[in-house]
Amino acid sequence: xxxxxxxxxNINKMxxxxxxxxxxxxxxxxxxxxxxxxxxxxKIERCCLHLYVEGNGFRRIAx
Numbered sequence: 001x002x003x004x005x006x007x008x009x010n011i012n013k014m015x016x017x018x019x020x021x022x023x024x025x026x027x028x029x030x031x032x033x034x035x036x037x038x039x040x041x042x043k044i045e046r047c048c049l050h051l052y053v054e055g056n057g058f059r060r061i062a063x
Contacts, residue, residue, distance in 0.1 A: 005029040 001011055003024035014023040019032045051061045 001033060003027055003029060004031055 001022070002009060003011060003026065006024060006027040006029075008024055008026040010025040011022050012025060014021045014030065019034065019036075021030060021032055023030050048061050052058070
């Protein structure tokens with residue numbers, strides 16, 4: 001495994017909250033090894049964007 005920032009192999013595991021976290025000893029960057037797909041479908045994203053363009057705030061859209 002390589003650091004996505006500096007490509008170093010000098011990496012340690014650093015806790016786990018659902019996904020394994022890692023830290024690069026050289027650059028100090030924290031990252032996970034596997035990134036998942038988006039949380040929401042494109043339909044929901046388009047709907048939220050439409051509501052935002054109409055003038056609704058983020059808190060109103062989240063409800």
